[in-house]
Amino acid sequence: MSKLLEGKTIAITGAATGIGRATAIEMARQGANISIGYLGPTQDSSVASLRQEIESAPISGHLLAIPGDISDAETSKKLIRCTVEEFGRLDAFVSNAGVCQFHDFLTMPKELYDRTVAVNLNGAFYAVQAAANQMVLQGTGGSIIAISSISALVGGAGQTHYTPTKAGVLSLMQSCAAALGKHGIRCNAILPGTIETALNEEDLADKGKREYMEGRIPLGRTGVPEDIAGPAVFLASDLSRYMTGAQLLVDGGLFVNLQ
Numbered sequence: 001m002s003k004l005l006e007g008k009t010i011a012i013t014g015a016a017t018g019i020g021r022a023t024a025i026e027m028a029r030q031g032a033n034i035s036i037g038y039l040g041p042t043q044d045s046s047v048a049s050l051r052q053e054i055e056s057a058p059i060s061g062h063l064l065a066i067p068g069d070i071s072d073a074e075t076s077k078k079l080i081r082c083t084v085e086e087f088g089r090l091d092a093f094v095s096n097a098g099v100c101q102f103h104d105f106l107t108m109p110k111e112l113y114d115r116t117v118a119v120n121l122n123g124a125f126y127a128v129q130a131a132a133n134q135m136v137l138q139g140t141g142g143s144i145i146a147i148s149s150i151s152a153l154v155g156g157a158g159q160t161h162y163t164p165t166k167a168g169v170l171s172l173m174q175s176c177a178a179a180l181g182k183h184g185i186r187c188n189a190i191l192p193g194t195i196e197t198a199l200n201e202e203d204l205a206d207k208g209k210r211e212y213m214e215g216r217i218p219l220g221r222t223g224v225p226e227d228i229a230g231p232a233v234f235l236a237s238d239l240s241r242y243m244t245g246a247q248l249l250v251d252g253g254l255f256v257n258l259q
Helices: 019-029 041-055 073-085 109-137 161-183 207-216 226-236
Strands: 009-015 031-036 063-067 092-095 144-147 185-192 247-250
Touching: 009 019, 009 041, 009 063, 009 073, 009 109, 009 247, 019 031, 019 041, 019 226, 031 041, 031 073, 041 063, 041 185, 063 092, 073 109, 092 109, 092 226, 109 185, 144 161, 185 226, 226 247
Parallel strands: 009 031, 009 092, 031 063, 092 144, 144 185, 185 247
Antiparallel strands: none
């Protein structure tokens, strides 16, 4: 069976855990060289286990891991530079790094708001810009994928700092699609629904909240990171070669279930 990403090089931010990690594994399984960005020493053990999984049979790929704070523009430039030095080029890029700490709106600390915007929106901008510049330099196009959220489309009482950043990430992909199409660079967004990651682990540990969420999802379960990896592979592959500026909602049907 042919691999959808055979010979491609893909960089992914925030890939030590959660959606980024699952995406890195599946893209490696599909034949891609993988480069990831991760926060730093606190995630070293997660990166080590990810490396072991990717570089062992049956995947037998190679993982490059570069630490750094995504809210710093230099972090993304370093990730792209090291990726190209290691693998020779960049074919696709996944902007995934993000934070979400639930908090009441009226008592929202400025520090929490600023950090959320710095990581989720500013970090995405810097990362996408760095990846796009490399793809333009190569002159052979590419695919940029941003992990937005269903929260780009709906509000959340405890997410007044988070939902605007995810709407911004979706808008960023739409505008970048218009700006970069002439270079053959496609820009699309994935909007996950309720996916079980470290970001919502505590929230979903509440039996009542879990049952409420599962009851609203037509497919009857919350998602897992692997549910997002497949759509990401599709958008990175040539199967989506005429898609740009699109938003792919991956939520088990949550958004359309209004009853």
